[in-house]
Amino acid sequence: MxxxxxxxxxxxxxxxxxxxxxxxxxxxxxxxxxxxxxxxxxxxxxxxxxxxxxxxxxxxxxxxxxxxxxxxxxxxxxxxxxxxxxxxxxxxxxxxxxxxxxxxxxxxxxxxxxxxxxxxxxxxxxxxxxxxxxxxxxxxxxREDTHPAGPVVAAVDSSGSPAALEDACGLASAWHAPLTVVHVRHEPVGYLRQDGQDVAADARQVLESALAHARTLAPDVAVDGRLPADVSVPHAILEAAREARIVVVGSQGRGVLRETLGSTAHAVLHHAHGPVLVSRHGA
The missing domain is CATH 3.40.50.620 (HUPs)
Structure with a gap:
């Protein structure tokens, strides 16, 4: 600056x-x-x-x-x-x-x-x-602000996406808007669940941890969570954000990277119907 x-x-x-x-x-x-x-x-x-x-x-x-x-x-x-x-x-x-x-x-x-x-x-x-x-x-x-009274939607990956979650909490607090935290349980095509293994347990833990963190960061905000399962992480995020006033994503992903933008953020930017915040911090 x-x-x-x-x-x-x-x-x-x-x-x-x-x-x-x-x-x-x-x-x-x-x-x-x-x-x-x-x-x-x-x-x-x-x-x-x-x-x-x-x-x-x-x-x-x-x-x-x-x-x-x-x-x-x-x-x-x-x-x-x-x-x-x-x-x-x-x-x-x-x-x-x-x-x-x-x-x-x-x-x-x-x-x-x-x-x-x-x-x-x-x-x-x-x-x-x-x-x-x-x-x-x-x-x-x-993009067109079609849901100005909608929730802020924060997409978190397995790391909890702390920067994106913090940015989303800040937006929700400033706008007096509800916050929805989304963590997608990725189930690729051809995925088979192993017998006796609760494959959703880790995903639930990630979401619960993110929800607890969000409620600490924004105690004045109504916070809820969603744990969809999908073959496509961006698709699940976009479905959860259909009526959002903005969707917040991290800048890095675990898939194929384009420059320094994660593939999930890249896809959300291209297909979201409303505003998107890419949570970048530092060079």
Missing amino acids: THGSVHIVAGYDGSDEAAGAVRWAARHARAIHLPLHVVHCSMWPLLTRHLGPVPGVSGSGLEQFAQSVLEEGVSHAAEEVTGLEIRSTLLHGLPAQQLAEFSAGDRMLVVGSRGLGGFLGLLVGSVSLELAATAACPVAVI
Whole structure:
């Protein structure tokens, strides 16, 4: 982090998805009493040196255009939450790299699910996906907020996913929302249960431990748990999160990794219908 005190950072590129993300970030910043920092990253300096205004044309030029996009992002936040402390910064370069560096150590980085230049059919844009794999703070990828009164859903693996659980408890407390903790008992295709072995016992222990931890972290929150069994861990998480206001997942997984993002988080990001928080901490 290179910009002073801790913020909620929202990336804005002028797209509808980014506008929704900025508005979501403004509401969350108000809920946790932090300032919002709206950031726009211009790639024009990578493409041309001619950034200045056209002679005789007021308000023209690529740098001025980038500044106007940033100001538009700020206006979305200000209209959503009156009186919120909002700061803004115009960056230059590759958006994922610049946003990851800029937000390091902040409370949260908030981005839209798919921005300008996104390919049709892809539910998560390349910049959002790269940030979910590389940022040094929690990354919220915002889609349509279809269940604003729903629970926060925290997905925990066999480790208990303490960072994700802590982030989920913080969200639930800030929003006065119920919390649902989900641990999936993975049963691969062709799985055979061994006679006399209670294969669900370890899974139940993981869930009970996570529930106890959550109730300690967020004593003011209604906490419940789910222990689905499924051949696909992401599928079970998504089914449990159908009416969630947000689903929180850890950044690492036990399956095939894409960069530093676990395969479960990768799949949830692509297929969730609502906001997803990838619980990243540190570089």
